Amino acid sequence: KAGVTQTPRYLIKTRGQQVTLSCSPISGHRSVSWYQQTPGQGLQFLFEYFSETQRNKGNFPGRFSGRQFSNSRSEMNVSTLELGDSALYLCASSLDAGFKLEAFFGQGTRLTVV
Amino acid sequence: DQQVKQNSPSLSVQEGRISILNCDYTNSMFDYFLWYKKYPAEGPTFLISISSIKDKNEDGRFTVFLNKSAKHLSLHIVPSQPGDSAVYFCVGGGGATNKLIFGTGTLLAVQP
Numbered sequence: 017k018a019g020v021t022q023t024p025r026y027l028i029k030t031r032g033q034q035v036t037l038s039c040s041p042i043s044g045h046r047s048v049s050w051y052q053q054t055p056g057q058g059l060q061f062l063f064e065y066f067s068e069t070q071r072n073k074g075n076f077p078g079r080f081s082g083r084q085f086s087n088s089r090s091e092m093n094v095s096t097l098e099l100g101d102s103a104l105y106l107c108a109s110s111l112d113a114g115f116k117l118e119a120f121f122g123q124g125t126r127l128t129v130v
Numbered sequence: 131d132q133q134v135k136q137n138s139p140s141l142s143v144q145e146g147r148i149s150i151l152n153c154d155y156t157n158s159m160f161d162y163f164l165w166y167k168k169y170p171a172e173g174p175t176f177l178i179s180i181s182s183i184k185d186k187n188e189d190g191r192f193t194v195f196l197n198k199s200a201k202h203l204s205l206h207i208v209p210s211q212p213g214d215s216a217v218y219f220c221v222g223g224g225g226a227t228n229k230l231i232f233g234t235g236t237l238l239a240v241q242p
Contacts, residue, residue: 020173049230051232056234057234058134058136058219058232058233058234058235059174059219059232060232061229061230061231061232064229072229074229106173106174108173108230118164118176118179119176119230120173120175120176121166121173121174121175122173123171123172123173124173
């Protein structure tokens with residue numbers, strides 16, 4: 017079956033703009049989580065959605081938001097982009113909430129803010 | 131607050147030898163730990179996990195050891211192969227927040 021799909025793969029935006037990233041989880045998976053990866057910081061947890069509800073949130077400013085649709089697809093939005101938002105954004109899906117089972121990651125969206 | 135720490139940013143070993151990747155954690159509430167492997171331009175892939183009530187889990191060439199009293203875990207790869215060259219992330223999961231907390235990763239290079 018198809019894996020986790022993230023679009024777009026690469027994105028270049030200007031400071032102050034906003035951006036929306038998309039994630040389609042593995043079919044049947046209801047939990048979607050988002051991570052930010054920057055050099056030297058590992059993967060920082062952004063938020064987790066399960067059945068269209070945000071279940072968990074990391075320590076990121078309110079400029080970072082997300083949502084999940086009834087088909088489990090998720091979008092992440094970053095408003096008023098800053099240079100420091102340049103990163104690889106990874107989406108992970110799992111069957112249930114809370115990562116009791118392994119999470120499957122997409123290839124990520126590489127966002128560059130100039 | 132870095133709850134999961136991988137103090138070695140990189141490790142180089144010869145093909146056929148043992149690779150030992152180390153990880154320390156501060157959150158005693160983790161229910162389980164995982165190791166993920168990441169190749170360039172790909173998302174992380176799950177490698178192996180261990181419950182916090184176990185001290186060892188083995189899967190083929192990969193073994194994870196957990197020392198709860200020392201809040202330390204390690205991943206052993208024996209024998210190491212060039213295809214194992216990747217970034218390895220140590221991850222703590224479960225607990226009160228039920229999130230996956232990633233370490234900063236260790237870049238393993240297996241030399242032929």
